[in-house]
Amino acid sequence: MGRTASAARTARLGTGVGWRPEIADVVERMPGIDWVEAVAENLCPGHLPDSLLRLRERGVTVVPHGVSLGLGGAERPDAGRLTALAERAEALGSPLVTEHIAFVRAGGALTASPLLEAGHLLPVPRTRDALDVLCENVRVAQDALPVPLAVENIAALVSWPDEEMTEGQFLYELADRTGVRLLIDVANLHTNHVNLGEDPAEALGELPLEAIAYVHVAGGFERDGVWHDSHAHPVPQPVLDILTDLASRVAPPGVLLERDENFPEGEELAAEVAAIRGAVAKGRAAGTVLAPSPRRAAGTAPTGGGAVASRAARDGSGAGAAVRQRLALAQAALLSALVAGTPVPEGFDRVRLGVQARALAGKRADVVAKVAPELPVLLGAGYRSAFLAYAQKRPLTGGHRRDALDFVEHLMRNGRPQDAGVRIELREWWLERSGPVPRSERPGVRWARATRRVLLRR
Numbered sequence: 001m002g003r004t005a006s007a008a009r010t011a012r013l014g015t016g017v018g019w020r021p022e023i024a025d026v027v028e029r030m031p032g033i034d035w036v037e038a039v040a041e042n043l044c045p046g047h048l049p050d051s052l053l054r055l056r057e058r059g060v061t062v063v064p065h066g067v068s069l070g071l072g073g074a075e076r077p078d079a080g081r082l083t084a085l086a087e088r089a090e091a092l093g094s095p096l097v098t099e100h101i102a103f104v105r106a107g108g109a110l111t112a113s114p115l116l117e118a119g120h121l122l123p124v125p126r127t128r129d130a131l132d133v134l135c136e137n138v139r140v141a142q143d144a145l146p147v148p149l150a151v152e153n154i155a156a157l158v159s160w161p162d163e164e165m166t167e168g169q170f171l172y173e174l175a176d177r178t179g180v181r182l183l184i185d186v187a188n189l190h191t192n193h194v195n196l197g198e199d200p201a202e203a204l205g206e207l208p209l210e211a212i213a214y215v216h217v218a219g220g221f222e223r224d225g226v227w228h229d230s231h232a233h234p235v236p237q238p239v240l241d242i243l244t245d246l247a248s249r250v251a252p253p254g255v256l257l258e259r260d261e262n263f264p265e266g267e268e269l270a271a272e273v274a275a276i277r278g279a280v281a282k283g284r285a286a287g288t289v290l291a292p293s294p295r296r297a298a299g300t301a302p303t304g305g306g307a308v309a310s311r312a313a314r315d316g317s318g319a320g321a322a323v324r325q326r327l328a329l330a331q332a333a334l335l336s337a338l339v340a341g342t343p344v345p346e347g348f349d350r351v352r353l354g355v356q357a358r359a360l361a362g363k364r365a366d367v368v369a370k371v372a373p374e375l376p377v378l379l380g381a382g383y384r385s386a387f388l389a390y391a392q393k394r395p396l397t398g399g400h401r402r403d404a405l406d407f408v409e410h411l412m413r414n415g416r417p418q419d420a421g422v423r424i425e426l427r428e429w430w431l432e433r434s435g436p437v438p439r440s441e442r443p444g445v446r447w448a449r450a451t452r453r454v455l456l457r458r
Contacts, residue, residue: 035063
């Protein structure tokens with residue numbers, strides 16, 4: 001099913017906004033929106049949201065953006081997840097699909113340990129081993145998808161010890177060896193500048209700019225010297241400045257504003273899009289053409305997406321079982337320290353790992369609150385502290401809906417909360433959702449359940 005990435009070159013996307021159900025009406029009404037991006041895992045190909053269907057009818061391009069494939073993980077990409085991503089691309093008539101250069105789970109067969117889910121995008125080490133694995137995983141994905149693939153650089157709170165390449169060099173080699181397109185997130189370059197001391201201009205100078213599929217722009221906030229890529233705050237000027245720098249080097253085929261929470265009014269969202277357009281125009285007016293950085297990875301220029309003549313194909317190298325196992329053990333040790341309270345692996349910054357662990361737990365609490373909105377209502381102000389205490393040494397091993405059920409079961413087993421009435425309501429909530437089939441809604445059965453609740457409260 002795979003197609004070469006050259007097809008993505010012709011996709012001039014323009015200016016776009018990340019489509020989210022909470023702002024669907026606002027996005028539909030915004031003038032000058034050429035395309036939108038939707039989180040792939042939140043879409044069902046047979047039941048696409050009416051808003052996306054209307055946008056498509058108007059000629060607005062829709063790009064599915066995956067968040068759970070884990071291309072940077074030690075395991076090969078899951079065939080079921082790839083099939084799902086392909087189905088969404090075909091249902092939306094998309095010119096390409098996108099994912100992240102990240103790992104999102106670790107453990108399992110390669111490490112003979114329980115499989116752990118991060119619930120978040122975590123950075124891969126910039127080493128030769130990790131690059132070999134990533135390149136092979138990208139090729140597997142390219143072969144399974146009906147349209148070209150672009151991959152995104154991520155924001156990081158922590159860096160791996162003993163890295164062998166800069167971000168720019170790592171991305172250059174990835175594009176060179178696979179022909180994959182790049183989704184460059186300038187907000188993530190800013191995050192890595194604040195958190196890891198990495199120079200955004202140097203990273204841009206090392207990138208194969210001709211491989212860029214499009215660009216992400218987003219906001220965040222700084223706390224105690226750490227930048228959090230929240231996607232819930234306005235885009236700051238330093239991020240716009242990096243976008244201007246990028247646009248002075250190359251005309252980006254598309255630029256998109258991401259916003260995932262704390263959605264502003266339509267006027268504010270439109271103003272952010274206008275600021276993005278202004279930053280791109282400023283860069284194009286400058287029109288600076290910079291020479292390639294001397295720190296760029298050695299070798300010929302990137303293939304840019306023609307017939308992919310990868311280095312692995314030329315010299316027979318690839319990610320062998322030993323390479324994958326080494327990466328698997330390293331990633332499992334890091335993820336276990338972040339979500340299960342195990343010792344911090346040697347070489348990592350303990351303070352930064354603590355910040356990342358708290359951020360993961362907080363995001364997990366937020367997601368569970370969204371998939372099970374009754375829980376914050378029932379538990380009130382005590383929801384978040386109770387969930388964070390539960391999550392401290394109980395890692396996410398399944399989906400967030402399973403996590404919500406496990407959280408409530410944990411509370412009930414420990415006789416919490418103290419309010420007996422709330423405990424009864426939580427038990428009813430759990431029973432409604434934990435069985436193999438929904439509980440009967442026949443009047444007689446519902447009456448019996450209601451009677452039992454009344455008697456239990458006496």
